[in-house]
Amino acid sequence: MPGANEEQNAMQLAAVRVAINEVDEQIVSLISRRERLVRRAGALKQDDASVRAPARVEQVITNVRGYAAKLGVDPTVVEHTYRAMISAFIDLELKVRREG
Numbered sequence: 001m002p003g004a005n006e007e008q009n010a011m012q013l014a015a016v017r018v019a020i021n022e023v024d025e026q027i028v029s030l031i032s033r034r035e036r037l038v039r040r041a042g043a044l045k046q047d048d049a050s051v052r053a054p055a056r057v058e059q060v061i062t063n064v065r066g067y068a069a070k071l072g073v074d075p076t077v078v079e080h081t082y083r084a085m086i087s088a089f090i091d092l093e094l095k096v097r098r099e100g
């Protein structure tokens, strides 16, 4: 049988997860805004190389690592998150180009 401490931990974990779910909803809303802008950028490009824009990717990474440092967030977590997100957006831009 779980002790009082374990029960308290379980309740706190459930509450923290509710808060995480709320943050996730906000993040997805921001991703939605970002996707609209990425689609606009993609529509202004002429070829696959400019879709990939590796120099711009590095500029974004430098920017977000700077924002992370200012807020005391782990820059490695932010960089990994951004590299994964940008990679997915590049795939989306390429797909939109191919499918029109």
Ligand SMILES: C=C(O[C@@H]1C=C(C(=O)O)C=C[C@H]1O)C(=O)O
Residues within 6 Å of the ligand: 037, 038, 041, 042, 050, 051, 052, 053, 054, 056, 057, 060, 085, 086, 089, 090, 093
């Ligand atoms: C949106 C762009 O295209 C791609 C996606 C990027 C992003 O998601 O930030 C950045 C560079 C490109 O790889 C852009 O060139 O700005």
